[in-house]
Amino acid sequence: MKRPVAFALAFFLLAPLSGVGAEDGLSLSTQVRTKASLYSTIASPSSFSIGSAAGLDFLLEGSRDRTSFRAGARLSLLQGNEAADLWLALGMPGARDDYLLMAPVFDSAVVTPPSALLTLALEELALRSYAGPFSFEAGLSHANWGMGRAFSPADYFTDIDYSSGQPSRRPTLLGKATWYPGPVSSLELVLTPYSKFGQALALRGYTTIFDAVTMAISAGLREAAGSSAGLLLGGVELSIDLSYLAPYGEAVFILDPGKSWNLQYSIMGGAETRIADLTLMGEYLFAPRKTAVHSIYAAAAWKIDEWFSLTLPLLYIPNPEHLSFGASLSASGFGAMEYRAGLSCEKSAGGDWLLGLSLQASLFF
Amino acid sequence: MKIAQRALIVFLATIFSLGLGIATISAQTLSAEEILTRVDANQVYSAIYYEGRMEIVSGARVKVKTMKAWAEGEDKAFIEFTNPEDRGTKMLRLKDELWMYFPSERDTVKISGAMLRQGIMGSDFSYQDAMSSEELSELYTASISGSEILEGRDCHILELRSGASGVHYPRRKLWVDKEHFTILRGELYAKSGTLLKVLRVLGTLSLQGRRFPSVVEYADQLKKNSKTLLTMDSIVINPSIDPGRFSLQAFSR
Numbered sequence: 001m002k003r004p005v006a007f008a009l010a011f012f013l014l015a016p017l018s019g020v021g022a023e024d025g026l027s028l029s030t031q032v033r034t035k036a037s038l039y040s041t042i043a044s045p046s047s048f049s050i051g052s053a054a055g056l057d058f059l060l061e062g063s064r065d066r067t068s069f070r071a072g073a074r075l076s077l078l079q080g081n082e083a084a085d086l087w088l089a090l091g092m093p094g095a096r097d098d099y100l101l102m103a104p105v106f107d108s109a110v111v112t113p114p115s116a117l118l119t120l121a122l123e124e125l126a127l128r129s130y131a132g133p134f135s136f137e138a139g140l141s142h143a144n145w146g147m148g149r150a151f152s153p154a155d156y157f158t159d160i161d162y163s164s165g166q167p168s169r170r171p172t173l174l175g176k177a178t179w180y181p182g183p184v185s186s187l188e189l190v191l192t193p194y195s196k197f198g199q200a201l202a203l204r205g206y207t208t209i210f211d212a213v214t215m216a217i218s219a220g221l222r223e224a225a226g227s228s229a230g231l232l233l234g235g236v237e238l239s240i241d242l243s244y245l246a247p248y249g250e251a252v253f254i255l256d257p258g259k260s261w262n263l264q265y266s267i268m269g270g271a272e273t274r275i276a277d278l279t280l281m282g283e284y285l286f287a288p289r290k291t292a293v294h295s296i297y298a299a300a301a302w303k304i305d306e307w308f309s310l311t312l313p314l315l316y317i318p319n320p321e322h323l324s325f326g327a328s329l330s331a332s333g334f335g336a337m338e339y340r341a342g343l344s345c346e347k348s349a350g351g352d353w354l355l356g357l358s359l360q361a362s363l364f365f
Numbered sequence: 366m367k368i369a370q371r372a373l374i375v376f377l378a379t380i381f382s383l384g385l386g387i388a389t390i391s392a393q394t395l396s397a398e399e400i401l402t403r404v405d406a407n408q409v410y411s412a413i414y415y416e417g418r419m420e421i422v423s424g425a426r427v428k429v430k431t432m433k434a435w436a437e438g439e440d441k442a443f444i445e446f447t448n449p450e451d452r453g454t455k456m457l458r459l460k461d462e463l464w465m466y467f468p469s470e471r472d473t474v475k476i477s478g479a480m481l482r483q484g485i486m487g488s489d490f491s492y493q494d495a496m497s498s499e500e501l502s503e504l505y506t507a508s509i510s511g512s513e514i515l516e517g518r519d520c521h522i523l524e525l526r527s528g529a530s531g532v533h534y535p536r537r538k539l540w541v542d543k544e545h546f547t548i549l550r551g552e553l554y555a556k557s558g559t560l561l562k563v564l565r566v567l568g569t570l571s572l573q574g575r576r577f578p579s580v581v582e583y584a585d586q587l588k589k590n591s592k593t594l595l596t597m598d599s600i601v602i603n604p605s606i607d608p609g610r611f612s613l614q615a616f617s618r
Contacts, residue, residue, distance in 0.1 A: 027452075029449060029452050059452075061453075063618075068618060128617060128618065130609070130614065130617075130618060132609075133609070133612075133614065135614055135617050135618070137617065141471065142470060142471040142472075144470070144471050144472055144473070168470060169470055169472075178614070178617070180609070180612055180613065180614040182612070183459055183611060183612035183613065184459065184462065184464070184612070184613055186613060186614075208462070208475075211460075211461060211462055214475055239475070241475060303487075305423060306421060306423050306426075306428060306484075306487040306591070307423070307426060307428070332428075332450065333421075333426065333428035333450075333487070334426075336449055336450065338450065364449040364450045365449055
C-alpha cells in the first residue's frame with residue numbers, strides 16, 4: 001500500500017478520536033472541472049490530437065476548538081491527449097507517484113498510452129492545532145518556504161509543477177511546529193519523513209524588518225543516497241517592498257560532509273512590478289550543479305476588467321532546451337462559474353514545436 | 366377623556382417639537398470639528414466583528430463575495446472570504462502592512478506598494494480604503510460649506526482637507542446627517558482635485574447607542590459603471606478577539 005493511502009486511512013481513523021469535525025465548523029467545497037484540448041505539431045507533416053478531461057475536486061474542512069483539518073482530493077477522468085500527457089509524465093524522473101487510484105495502473109514498460117485514464121489523488125490531508133503562539137500541523141500539506149513563485153530552492157521539501165503553465169507547489173507529507181513570537185515573525189521546524197528528496201529536518205526563522213523588508217534564514221539536515229553523514233542545508237531569503245517594484249531572492253547551499261564538504265549552491269532572483277492593471281514578474285534561477293543550470297520564468301498578467309484577465313507565462317531552460325509560452329484568458333464571476341481559454345506553445349529538447357489549445361470550465365459550490 | 370387625550374397629544378407634540386428645535390439649534394451651533402468628532406464617535410470602535418456581503422457591480426454584471434471580518438483599533442483587521450470561489454482566502458492588516466493568504470497552495474503574500482491602490486478582490490474598495498480606519502477628526506481640517514436635504518435627511522456639508530503625507534484622499538466632501546451624525550454621502554478627491562470615489566451610506570444600525578453604517582456603497586469614479594455594495598450583518602461591537610487573530614498564525618488555523 002502506498003504511503004499516502006496508508007496515511008489517509010490512519011488519518012481518518014484517528015481524526016474522530018480527537019473530536020475533529022464533531023461540531024458545526026464543518027464545510028465541504030466542491031469544484032467540477034471540464035476541459036477540452038487540441039494539440040498540434042507545427043513541423044510538417046503536422047499531426048493533431050484531441051483530448052478531454054473531467055474532474056471533481058473536494059475539500060472538506062472541519063474545526064473544533066483549537067484543532068482543525070483539511071482534506072482535499074481530486075478525481076479526474078482523462079481522455080485522448082490528456083491521458084497520454086499524464087502517462088508520459090509519469091514515466092519521467094521525479095514524476096508524481098502518490099495517486100490513490102489509477103486505472104489502468106501505470107506501467108513504465110507500456111509505451112502506448114491508454115485512451116482513457118482515471119485518477120484519484122490526495123491534494124491535502126492535514127491536521128492542525130494551535131496553543132497560544134504555537135501551531136502544529138501534520139499530514140500532506142505545504143511548507144511553502146522561500147520567496148520565489150516559479151523557482152524556490154529555499155523550499156527544501158517541495159516540487160514545483162509547471163504543467164498547467166502556472167507554477168504550483170506540490171504537497172508533501174510533513175510535520176510542522178511553528179512558534180509566532182510576533183504578529184509577522186515565526187520560527188518553524190519542518191520534518192519530511194517520506195520525501196523523494198530524502199528525509200529532511202529544517203528550521204526557518206522569518207520576520208519583517210522596517211515594514212518593507214521581509215527576510216528568512218533557514219538551516220537543516222537531509223539524508224542523501226551515498227552520503228553517510230547526510231547533507232547540511234542552509235538558506236537566506238530576502239524580499240524588499242518598494243513602491244513600484246518588489247525585488248526578492250533566495251540563496252541556498254547544500255554541504256556534503258561525507259564527500260569532502262562538497263558544496264552545491266543555488267541562487268534565485270526575481271522581481272514583480274505593477275503598471276496600472278498590468279502585473280509583470282520575472283525569476284531567474286542559477287543552479288550550477290544541477291542538470292538545468294539556468295532557468296527563467298516570466299509572466300505578464302493583465303486584468304482587463306473585474307471579470308476578464310489575460311495571463312502570459314513563459315518558461316525557458318537553455319540546457320536541456322525547453323521553451324514554453326502561452327496565453328490564458330480567464331473569465332470569472334459568472335455566478336459560480338469560471339471559464340478559461342488557453343493557447344500554449346512548447347519547444348522540446350528535440351527541437352519539436354507543439355501547439356496547444358484548450359477550453360476549460362469550472363463550477364464552484 | 367377626549368380632552369385629556371388631546372392635551373397629552375399636544376403635550377407630546379410640544380416636547381417633540383421642542384426637542385427637535387433644541388437638536389437643530391444645537392447642530393447649527395456645532396463647529397465643523399465638533400460635527401466630525403460626533404461622526405467619529407458613530408463610526409470608530411475599539412473592536413468589531415461582522416459578516417459581510419460584497420456585491421461588485423460593473424454595468425449589468427454582478428459578482429458577489431461573502432466574508433467574515435474582525436478589526437481592533439486602527440491598526441488591526443482580519444478578513445476571511447467565505448463564498449465558494451474564494452473560500453479560505455484571508456487578509457491580515459497590521460498598521461500599513463497587508464498580507465494575503467491563498468488556501469489552495471497555503472501561500473502567504475505581502476501586498477506591496479502599488480498593489481495597495483488596487484481594488485480588493487476586484488471591488489471598488491482599494492486595499493488602502495480597507496486599511497484606513499483612522500479618526501477623520503485626527504486627519505483632516507474641516508469646514509462647513511452649507512446644508513442640503515439628501516434623501517429626505519437634513520445634512521451638513523463638510524469640506525475636509527489634509528496636508529499630511531500618507532493620507533490617501535487629501536480632500537473629502539461629506540454630507541453628514543444633522544440628527545444622527547452619520548455620513549450619508551462622501552466624495553473623495555485626489556490632491557489634484559480629481560474625484561476618485563463616491564461613497565453612499567444606504568443603511569445604518571443602532572448599536573450600543575451609536576448609529577453604525579451597515580450598508581455602504583463605494584463607486585470608483587475612474588472605472589466605468591462600477592460600484593461595490595458592502596452589507597454588514599451580525600455586527601458585534603467591541604467583541605473579545607483572540608490576539609492570535611491578528612497575526613500570520615491566523616492564516617494557518
